[in-house]
Amino acid sequence: MSPIDTHLLNKYNVPIPRYTSYPTVPYWDNQIDANQWKSAFSLRFEECNENQGISLYIHLPFCESMCTFCGCNKRITTNHKVEDEYIDVVLKEWQLYRQQMTSTPLIREFHLGGGTPTFFSPENLHRLIQSILSDSQVAKEHEFSFEGHPNNTTYAHLKTLFDLGFNRVSFGMQDSNPEVQQVINRIQPQENVQQVVQWAREIGYESVNIDLVYGLPLQTIDRIEKTIQDAISLRPDRIAFYSYAHVPWTSRGQRLFDENDLPTASEKLTLYQLGRSLFLAQGYQDIGMDHFALPDDLMYKIKEQGTLHRNFMGYTVQQTGMVLGLGVSSISDVFYGFAQNKKTIHDYYEEIKQGKLAIFKGYFLTETDQAMRQYILDVACNGKTQFRPEDLPMLETYTFPYLAELEEDGLIQWDFQGLTLTSMGANFVRNVCKAFDLKLLSDEHATLKFSQAV
Known part of the structure; x- marks a missing residue:
């Protein structure tokens, strides 16, 4: 480069979109016709399911503490009693969509995002996933993945999901320096990251990803180099090296930052170029935008074949042609259109419990x-x-x-x-x-x- x-x-x-969709969300309609959406969903399901299958995304929004850099939709709580009701409502939403399916769904891609998916107990994750899979088929060549927080991901989490067919895990490391961790409110000893990666390897996960973020407050050349060397030492199959998106007008936690602590655009680019050079020097290949992978990882092989895809989950090796999003704020993509669920848990619950889809905005292409x-x-x-x-x-x-x-x-x-x-x-x-x-x-x-x- x-x-x-x-x-x-x-x-x-x-200011430019990250292009996980087009048109991008700000240009979507603030209201979407539910019947038109159901028709588009059913049509696309018939087109995709018989051949490649479908992708499924479930948003699990709860976190025990707020990482102030995060721009995701989340609910901060230490009350784990919320798990049962949330799962019940997601499963009811799944049944609403099952009614629009003309055959048993073939699931090729499955992703749990958040929030913190590992906020939920292994037992509750098992109930959620098993309830869906018992009513579905799993493609022979599938990619099931989830996001794990190194501080609360247990061996039981990893083993439970692996036994359900999950073969890829992504751990949010972000930055390994105590000074940066303090300012972003994510105190995370490196020993925790090492432990969960080791467990994932022992259990048999095919691919382990590490998430890093550059451009965070108080990041310097020396600190980003330490973070990257710490990550590389774990030899993850993939590394996502995300640019910190400073959007305090939508993410309240970012308003807590002293903007003088943020790297300038020039400094931020230097952080990225250093990271990229270190990854390449250790044998990682540049996949695009913000992803790197080892040559024996499937993502690199798919990239070389020219069949890499990008959707709301980022770069993916699967091209199912449609993504069904379940849970609060989740986004579905059926090629002909997009639809997003309501953004507050109260509104999401209210719609689903009334037997209605919780979509509130979207776009037909x-x-x-x-x-x-x-x-x-x-x-x-x-x-x-x-x-x-x-x-x-x-x-x-x-x-x-x-x-x-x-x-x-x-x-x-x-x-x-x-x-x-x-x-x-x-x-x-x-x-x-x-x-x-x-x-x-x-x-x-x-x-x-x-x-x-x-």
């Missing part, structure tokens, strides 16, 4: 939207894309002027057939994806909706 001069850094460090989404996926996953002739008139109006500027700055090579990222452009994947974001390009007032590109 080429060094970046200050001019390019300043020019392209602007036009043919143009579908084309732009594919271009964005191509760039994010493969670093290149080919233009369809029927899209050229529209691309000439919105996209090509932007591509010309990107090429002038050395980020891409392009012609009327398609484009390819340069090594310099790999630093600015989100900026290149923006070339196909017609919603954002045509919105003159699109400010403060997204985190900075760097």
Whole structure:
């Protein structure tokens, strides 16, 4: 990856989506017709289930303490009695969707996110997962994964989920320095991370991922290097190296930070480039945007085959064609449209208990939207894309002027057939994806909706 001069850094460090969907959430409709959504869901289910199967995401929102850097939807509590009711409601939501399915679902991808999934006891996780799997089929080649907090993930958590078919686990390490852990309110001894990784290996998980975050308050070159060396010493199969998204207008915990403690854009990029060089030196391969994997990991193999995919769960090796999201604030993607569940547990419970889907906002894609989404996926996953002739008139109006500027700055090579990222452009994947974001390009007032590109 080429060094970046200050001019390019300043020019392209602007608010831009992470492109886990297109159109992005701020451009969705604040109301969505439930009957239209059910029809779109049923149609896509029939298309996907017989062949590749479906993806399932369950949001488990509870955390015992608040990590102040976190932008996820979560509920802070130490009362574990909340587990039973939440599981009951999620299972009822599952049954509401089962009524829209014309055959037994074939689950190829399953992910538990949060919040803190390991807030729930192993017994309750077993009840949740087993209730769904007992009413489903599991694809022979599947990827079941969950996010584990090193402080509360037990051997029983790992063994219980492994026995249910889970084969990948992601541990949130974030930063291993006490000074940074203190300011983000996530005190997490490195011994805890080492222990859960060791347990996962002993039990037989195929892939272990470590999550790191760069750009946090009080991070320095020395501290990020220590964090990365601590992570590499565990030899995880995958490493997610996320850019801290400073969005205090939506994440209240981030308002507690002294913004003078945050690295500047230039300093933040230096942190990333150091991390990337250290990963590559230890044999990890750059997957894209924020992921690295060892050459024998399936994600790298899929990347090399050109079939890597990206959705709300990030980069994935599965392309089922649809994601069903269960739980508060979860997002479903059925290709023809998106729908998001209500964001508060009270509202979510109220809708599901009345026998109604809890969706409150979403978007149905036009043919143009579908084309732009594919271009964005191509760039994010493969670093290149080919233009369809029927899209050229529209691309000439919105996209090509932007591509010309990107090429002038050395980020891409392009012609009327398609484009390819340069090594310099790999630093600015989100900026290149923006070339196909017609919603954002045509919105003159699109400010403060997204985190900075760097």
